[in-house]
Amino acid sequence: MKKTQLFIENNLDKKILILMGIFFILWAKNIFAAGPIIINEIMYDLKGADTGYEWIEIKNISNEAVDLTNWKFNDGSSTNHILNPPPKNGGQGSLIIPPQGFAILAARADLFLSSHSNFSGTVIDTTMSLNNTEGTLKLIDNNGNVVEEVYYNKAMGGNGNGFSLERVSENSSKFCESKNEGGSPGQENNFDCNKISSSLSPTPTKTIVPTFSPAVDDNSITSENNILANLENTNSTPEPTPIKVNLIINEFLPNPTGPDNEGEWIELYNNSDADVDLTNWRLEDASGQKYVFKDEIIKKKDFLVLTYNKTKISLNNNGETLTLYSPQNEIAFKITYSGNAKEGYSFARFAANDWRWTKILTPGAPNQFSSDSETKNNSKITVDSQIENGENEGNANIQKQESTSVSLASSTSDKFLNSKTDKIIIIAVGIGIVLSVASAIFIKKVLP
Numbered sequence: 233m234k235k236t237q238l239f240i241e242n243n244l245d246k247k248i249l250i251l252m253g254i255f256f257i258l259w260a261k262n263i264f265a266a267g268p269i270i271i272n273e274i275m276y277d278l279k280g281a282d283t284g285y286e287w288i289e290i291k292n293i294s295n296e297a298v299d300l301t302n303w304k305f306n307d308g309s310s311t312n313h314i315l316n317p318p319p320k321n322g323g324q325g326s327l328i329i330p331p332q333g334f335a336i337l338a339a340r341a342d343l344f345l346s347s348h349s350n351f352s353g354t355v356i357d358t359t360m361s362l363n364n365t366e367g368t369l370k371l372i373d374n375n376g377n378v379v380e381e382v383y384y385n386k387a388m389g390g391n392g393n394g395f396s397l398e399r400v401s402e403n404s405s406k407f408c409e410s411k412n413e414g415g416s417p418g419q420e421n422n423f424d425c426n427k428i429s430s431s432l433s434p435t436p437t438k439t440i441v442p443t444f445s446p447a448v449d450d451n452s453i454t455s456e457n458n459i460l461a462n463l464e465n466t467n468s469t470p471e472p473t474p475i476k477v478n479l480i481i482n483e484f485l486p487n488p489t490g491p492d493n494e495g496e497w498i499e500l501y502n503n504s505d506a507d508v509d510l511t512n513w514r515l516e517d518a519s520g521q522k523y524v525f526k527d528e529i530i531k532k533k534d535f536l537v538l539t540y541n542k543t544k545i546s547l548n549n550n551g552e553t554l555t556l557y558s559p560q561n562e563i564a565f566k567i568t569y570s571g572n573a574k575e576g577y578s579f580a581r582f583a584a585n586d587w588r589w590t591k592i593l594t595p596g597a598p599n600q601f602s603s604d605s606e607t608k609n610n611s612k613i614t615v616d617s618q619i620e621n622g623e624n625e626g627n628a629n630i631q632k633q634e635s636t637s638v639s640l641a642s643s644t645s646d647k648f649l650n651s652k653t654d655k656i657i658i659i660a661v662g663i664g665i666v667l668s669v670a671s672a673i674f675i676k677k678v679l680p
Contacts, residue, residue, distance in 0.1 A: 267380050270290065270402060273396050273397065273398045275417075276390065279393065282520060283361075284339050287339065291334050293402045294331060295331050301374065305358050306369065308362070314358065315357075316356065318355065318357075324345070325355060327356065335355070338355055339359070339360035340357065351417060364392070366383070366385035384397055392561065395409050395415065398423040400421075478504050479513075481499075481581075482599065484497065484554065486548065486549055488576065492549070499538070499595050501535050502531065502536070507531050511559070513559060518568075535596045537595045551570035552569060578594075580599040
C-alpha cells in the first residue's frame, strides 16, 4: 500500500513539474516576445507641409546589433514599405543598428537632412504617409514577423504645432508630446506628459481666444456662434476677460482667369471689435496642405488677403474644403463646396450659411454680387458643409463626430494599455501559483 501511494505521489510530482515547465515556457514567450527594435518617436503632423517631411525614430533596445536588411515599415496603409539601404534616396549610415542606437526612418531622407543640418546619425529612406488624426505603425522583420506595433492619435499632442510624440520608456507604449520643437531625433527623449493640457490652454499675453458670442455688422457678415474658450492664468492671478474673436473665411478665387496658382487667393475677415494676432493660427485645405501664420495681424473689422504665393495652398476647381484653426486647434471656420468652379468667379459669403458665386471680385473689400441670373447659372455648385466659429445648425454634428473620433481613439489606446496590464497581472499570479506548488513539494519531500 505504501509503495502504491509513493508511486502515485512521485507521478503526481512529475506531472506538477511538467506543468510548471510548460507554464514557464509560455510565460517566457510572453515576456520576451517584444522585438529588439522599438518605435521611439513620431513626427506625424508638422507645422508646414507634411508631404516628404514626416519621420519616425527607432531604437535598438537590445545588447546586440540588429540588421534591418529586408525589414519593412507599415504606416497604416495596406502595403508594407521597404527600408532603402543608405545612401539610397539620400540616406546616410547603415541598416545595422548598434546596441542602444537610434535611426530615423524618413519619408524623404534628403528633406529630413536638409531640415536637420546638424544631424549625423543614421537616416533610412522609406515610403511614409502618416495620418494626422490617428494611426497604427508597424515594423516587420525579414521573416515577416511584426516586431513592433504602436498606436497614436492627435489627442496625445504633436498635432500641427511642430512638436513630435516621444515614447515615455522602453517598457511602455505611452507617448507624450516632446518639450523640444522639432523633437529630439537621435537623442534621448525629452517629453512632458502634462504639456497637452497646457498647450490647449490659451496664452493671455499672446493669443486672442475665441468665445461664443453672436456678432452682426452692416456688411451682413454675421456669425451664429464663436468657439468657447476660457482664459487661464498659470500664475493664479485674476483671470482676464475673454476677448471676442470672430474670424471668417469670406471669399476665395479657385479658378482665376489664366494660370490658377498665379491668381488664386483666399480672403479672411475679422468680424471682431479688436485686432487679432494670428500667430499659430493655421489655414488648411482638403489635402492637408497648411499655412501657419507667423506674425500677421488682422485689424478689427478688416480684411486679409492670402495669395497662393504666400500660402502654397492650391484650390481645387471641382470641390474644396478650407478650414481655419485657432492656436488651440479648434475649428474657427470651415467651408466645403463641390461642383465645377466657373473661370473668373469667386465664391463669396453672402450671409451666414449662404455662399454664392460672383464675377465681381472684391479682395480686401466687402463682397459684391452679380445678378440673380448669373447666380443661377452657377447653381450646380453646392455648399456641402460649413462651420462658422465652431458650428452651425445644419452641421453641428461635425464637431461632435470629430470629438467622438478622438474619444474612440483614446479608448482604443486605453484598451491596448489595459490588455498589456492584464497580461502582466496574469503572469504574476501564475508565477505565484507555480512557486507555491514548488514550495509545497519541497516541504513535503524535506520534512517528515
